[in-house]
Amino acid sequence: MSTTETIQSACPECDAPISFDRSPLNGQVARCPDCGSELEVTCTNPVRLELAPEVEEDWGE
Secondary structure, three states: OOOOOOEEEEOOOOOOEEEEOOOOOOOOEEEOOOOOOEEEEEEEOOEEEEEOOOOOOOOOO
16 A cells, blocks of 8 residues: 655645645646646745746747
């Protein structure tokens, strides 16, 4: 029987708990289930989340 440890952090926007089934990777994007914010993993030990930057369209410029 294998045990999986759930890794927890908190949404920086609404402070809701965010769970990961396995260790997240730097740069990984997650969505807050409470407020819907897109969050980016900026540190993995301990897990730190920040609001993901808005992706702007380039339009070939």
